[in-house]
Amino acid sequence: MPNETIQVTLKTFAQLRELRGVDSEELELPSQTSVAQLFERVFGEGPLAKLPVAFALNHALVPPTTLLSDGDTLALLPPVGGG
Amino acid sequence: MFELSATRLDVKRYRDAVEHHSCGALMVFEGTVRNNFDGRPVRALEYQAYPELALPVMEQITAELHRSHPKARVAIAHRTGTLALGEVSMVIAVATPHRAGCYEASRFLIEALKERLPVWKKEIFTDGDAHWKANDPDASPGPGSA
Numbered sequence A: 001m002p003n004e005t006i007q008v009t010l011k012t013f014a015q016l017r018e019l020r021g022v023d024s025e026e027l028e029l030p031s032q033t034s035v036a037q038l039f040e041r042v043f044g045e046g047p048l049a050k051l052p053v054a055f056a057l058n059h060a061l062v063p064p065t066t067l068l069s070d071g072d073t074l075a076l077l078p079p080v081g082g083g
Numbered sequence B: 001m002f003e004l005s006a007t008r009l010d011v012k013r014y015r016d017a018v019e020h021h022s023c024g025a026l027m028v029f030e031g032t033v034r035n036n037f038d039g040r041p042v043r044a045l046e047y048q049a050y051p052e053l054a055l056p057v058m059e060q061i062t063a064e065l066h067r068s069h070p071k072a073r074v075a076i077a078h079r080t081g082t083l084a085l086g087e088v089s090m091v092i093a094v095a096t097p098h099r100a101g102c103y104e105a106s107r108f109l110i111e112a113l114k115e116r117l118p119v120w121k122k123e124i125f126t127d128g129d130a131h132w133k134a135n136d137p138d139a140s141p142g143p144g145s146a
Helices: A014-020 A035-043 B011-018 B051-068 B099-116
Strands: A005-012 A024-030 A054-057 A060-062 A073-077 B002-005 B025-032 B040-049 B073-079 B081-084 B088-096 B119-125 B130-133
Touching: A005 A014, A005 A035, A014 A035, A024 A035, A035 A054, A035 A073, A073 B051, B002 B051, B011 B025, B011 B073, B011 B088, B025 B099, B040 B073, B051 B073, B051 B099, B073 B099, B088 B099
Parallel strands: A005 A073, B002 B073
Antiparallel strands: A005 A024, A054 A060, A054 A073, B025 B088, B040 B081, B040 B119, B073 B088, B119 B130
């Protein structure tokens, strides 16, 4: 199924959100896309390409190599600043 | 009690939530908006949160505390939105049977939350400039440092 695509909801925060201009968006991606590849695809050419982000898939932290599935929600988390 | 709030935090609510006759010590930590960052005048802070993960992270960190302090009673709240100078950005209320555990628990919670809570802070300076500021992972001062 090499030509299959998946629909993913992307949530962003802080400087990533300001760059996108929206807090959430729907993306169509090739299947077998990893969470790190999604970041690269969306932000890889821009000013935040080197930002060390963490990944939350369906609201749980996951490693960068985790593969996306159709219907997933991926959140990209810049370094946190609470307190 | 774990909360994110877009409006002013009622500190007493969190204090009262942890108070219990089994506990002889109770501490409330308040994070507040400071008027400068490294001497540069700050006008306000803006906080953004990821609620679907922030509340579970508060629960997880409390569960980790309970491994060493099983009787600790904990309430955590963090603000979102734009905060003026002096406003309370975060409340950590903790009650324990004895004072030593209370200091330890409060310190453990603030350091873990600073490192892991998915909340972001924008510093808005008086000159109109603004930037998103991450917590410094190495800025966990031990006793004796300011």
